[in-house]
Amino acid sequence: MTDTVVLSLPHSSEDADRIAQYLNADRKEYSRENFREVFHTYRKIVAIMAAGIVVRAMAPEIRNKWEDPAVVVISPNLRYAIPLLGGHHGANALAKELAGAGLIPVITTATEAMGKESVEAIADRTSTEILNRDSTRAVNGAILEGDVQVYPVPGPGVVIAGPRVSVLLRRGEFIVGIGCRKGIRKDEVITALGKAFTDASIDRERIFAYVTTEKKKGERGLEEAIADLSGTLVYLDDRIINEQKTISVSRAGDIGLVGVAEPCALALSRHKNLVLFKTVYGGVTVAIAR
DSSP states (O other), rough: OOEEEEEGGGGHHHHHHHHHHTOEEEEEEEOOOHHHHHHTOOEEEEESSHHHHHHHHHGGGGGOOTSSSSSEEEEESSSSEEEEEEGTTHHHHHHHHHHGEEEEEEOOHHHHHTTTOOOHHHHHHTTTEEGGGGHHHHHHHHHSSOOOOOOOOOOOOOOOOOOTTTEEEEEEEEEEEEOOOOTOOOOHHHHHHHHHHHTTTOGGGGEEHHHEGGGGGTHHHHHHHHHHHHHOEEEEEEHHHSSSOOSOOOSSGTTTTTTTHHHHHHHHHHSEEEEEEEEEEEEEEEEEEE
């Protein structure tokens, strides 16, 4: 099984076989049931049929642009490749790839249509992920209006970014939420995190970001530990933390928070799934979410 599937109606089977071979993709006949299955299984869908059929089929299945697959429609005359869903998330690139099979890509996302690179495209090109996804609408809008500067920060360093600034980090799967007592030492934090990774059976290289409360700004031992681990430490404000649903009981209510480690991990995680519930290692509390 690949991450791409080509769907067609029976009369387009031969064309679909050729496109599937060109893309090294799986091949299936179209039915409403098949479409529902592949929508939640594959990352890229190519459909050779009228766009209206695909729109009606995918409408009930759409969740959000970060989870939905890239969907490209090929016109029945095999002339046009039209991204219908997930343009910034693979569909535009897939349509352009189909140009090699003789199709004309029809790109309608504003940034690409104007010959500019979206935040999502920059992330893909640089093999990074967007930490604060809500920022992309404002930043892509700014890209349309003019040039937006990209500032590489190889680190170590500190970046303080507002809500209209997209932060791109090295790709990873897990978010580590951290709480600690005041004056914690660097070695204590590193030891605690090492034990947490062992308990959760995950490799440090798979960490996307380390997250804590903004109340820990200036906590030198914590900052130095994350720097030594070549990680990125993100501070969250009280509002974001308190919007999260916590599972474990916490004493963070004493400082006006529903918790620290668990809500911090959940706030920036993709799947909102805790793989390590709040665990105390000496003076450090750790939770890990996928």
